[in-house]
Amino acid sequence: MNKTVTFRIWRTDSNGGGKLVDYTTEITEGLVVLDVIHKIQATQANDLACRWNCKAGKCGSCSAEVNGMPKLMCMTRMDTLNTDKPITIEPMRAFPSIRDLATDVSWNFRVKTKIKKFKPRPPDAPDGTWRMQQEDVDRVQEFRKCIECFLCQDVCHVLRDHHKHEEFIGPRFLVYTAALEMHPLDTEDRLPELKQSQGIGFCNITKCCTKVCPEHITITDNAIIPLKERVVDEYYDPLGWLWKKIRPQG
């Protein structure tokens, strides 16, 4: 069943600006948005820039805003969209443009290097291995499903609207920090940075990140809120503060 669709795609120009350009093409049954982008790329706009790799929702490269919603293009089926109207395809707007649908996400990679690395306790067994129970790693495994598509960063208003990139690490790296902090073997303390330079306090739990996560990680409830609680316990609990003052040292 072939039908005609119009994609209204963001094309940048050489001055750093850009505009939406309409491309009309015929599609067959069972396609996803990325297929249609590829078809337009192959037939009408050879130089249309977009990132993609696995085309199976596992690498997190083809992030874009489809009709204004942050999505992976490879996992957005055409039959979930209204094709009677033009479908708007824009790059992630929270990041600077490189070209067309490709954005400069390098900030994310810089942020990650500032988070203290994994530091395991000494091995549990003489052969240098550890013992962990499955139920103790379940929650960390949820966070480690992250494919680093950065859609959560794109939708986070602290970054998107308030541009707090220098003061706030965003949902992706709060999830990353949570995975380290809740790792049964980890011995590092990342709470001082979370409170200070990484700005966990900026998150006001609107849960937009959780909504757009293609891996269905419950970012806010399972990662950010428990981290916030740890920061509160450490720095703002008056009884805890008193106990730390008066407890026997050594």
Add this chain to the structure above:
Amino acid sequence: MATNYETHEYDVLVIGAGGAGLRAAIEASAAGVKVGLICKSLLGKAHTVMAEGGMAAAMGNVDDRDSWKVHFADTMRGGQYVNNWRMAELHAKEAPSRVHELEAWGAVFDRTKEGKISQRNFGGHRYPRLAHVGDRTGLELIRTLQDHGIHQGITVHMEYTIVSLLKDGDRVVGAFGYDRERGRFRIFKAKAVVVCTGGLGRAYAVTSNSWEGTGDGVSLAYHASAELLDMEFIQFHPTGMIWPPSVKGILVTESVRGEGGVLRNKDGKRFMYDDIPDNYKSQTSTDPEEGWRYTQNDKNAKRPPELLTRDHVARCINREVKAGRGSPHGGVFLDISWIKEKIPNSAEHIKRKLPSMYHQFMQLANLDITKEPMEIGPTTHYAMGGIRVNGETQATNVPGLFAAGECAAGLHGANRLGGNSLSDLIVFGKRAGEFAAKYAKENSAGKVNDAQVEAAYKEAVEPFERPAGGSTEGPYQVQYDLQNMMQANVGIVRLQNEMEFALDGIAKLKARAAKVAVLGHLEYNPGWHTAIDLKHLLTCAEAITLCSLDRKESRGGHFREDFPNKDPEAQKYNAVIFKAPDGSMKLRREPIPAIREDLKQVIEEMK
């Protein structure tokens, strides 16, 4: 453009940032040398993320009868004895340490009841051997290496493509490439170069490989005078998605079968029972009940025939489809939902064991695998052949050039066992990094030849200088035509005249590729990138076809309808591809070195 390129200098340059490249970079860096890492995409997006089932390592956590010897024998049997036996030995011995190392770097594997790393069954492995994280083990591997690697002082160049290796006499002394963002060309000087560029599946129309799998490293190394080995051995993974069209080729992990999934034709028959090869008869059950118990870790049960090696299962599926017993969209059915007869809460069980498969089918095919069977068919998955390397050091025949991972050859012989790829990456990625660093310490920097750089630049930007229209065409059509031709003529089932037709076709496509024109400019221009990839794809396609024509027998991933049986004589050699002085591609057969006596005994004991 003048010769004024920005130049980066390293002791070791690693090209490719999947599992092998990252592991090599980490090892070289730990040896105290300056390391540069080239990623064709963003860091952490390489095709390693697609690996699902796990990494094979004989830790014996689930079944203590396992050992490196059994793993070694399984790998040789799976590879049908044309493997590099030294690599198979080192791989089996070192994989457990490499896996434990990942845990020390933060990887979180699924656990056994005793709290150890859990291990699962997989095709061709005698005991449960694959360390795994649900069905997203590749993501866990690459993320662990990435997150460890970013603290090691490695300089990462993201979205860079290498177009040529640079040589000083016989020796490789660097690489020349461009950044995707701006199209600026750079020189990377290096005392040693490690190629870890992964696969070449994009030479075929139906593949599980991403756009990056264009055989860059194999081609770069070949054009720098490195020898290639056993290029005829391509693995067609039996279970790729076939419907809807957008997902054609995407992998359905073998773990579906490892967890009890069965293959059926349109008549509902489990056709795998019809054809069990002799060398696996003693290990394969003919009783469905016993097969099911095997998947549930009954140590006394034999494996169901669905878990035979990938080459065999792919051919059986092909046979069913050709005989008219296939599914509506030209494949067969893979059913895991049937286990509801065996397990209460089977839907939850399947979602926990195979989360990304559940997700993939739900989202892309609108199909609930806990309730319905999947439609699947073979997909081009993996190249067993590749750059010829020394089994211990991963050095190629070209001084200063090393290779590891899928683009290197030897470990897997004629057919790779599932789970042996991720372990290959970490075992031989580490070795490549170690020996590249050693080479860099023992040698001073070579000299970059300006004329080579200029020639590479000219070749790379030529497509812009050809006027569009008239006798020129865009790169995409040439790529499609190559993919369709390879799929039809050098695919799962091969024939002399079809392959000769393909060889002729490759020559014609080369002529067309030399004339493709691209529009626009150097900045982030996928049309241009496709034009550059064409050379690599054509080089690989020619090598695959030459080797396939030469091997007049059927073995592993190489199946010839005109020579359907194994030839014991052909077990004695590997095919070596090299570039002749006149620039043409040539093949010679080389005898496989006699296997060490103790290893021979291990194979005999395990038969």
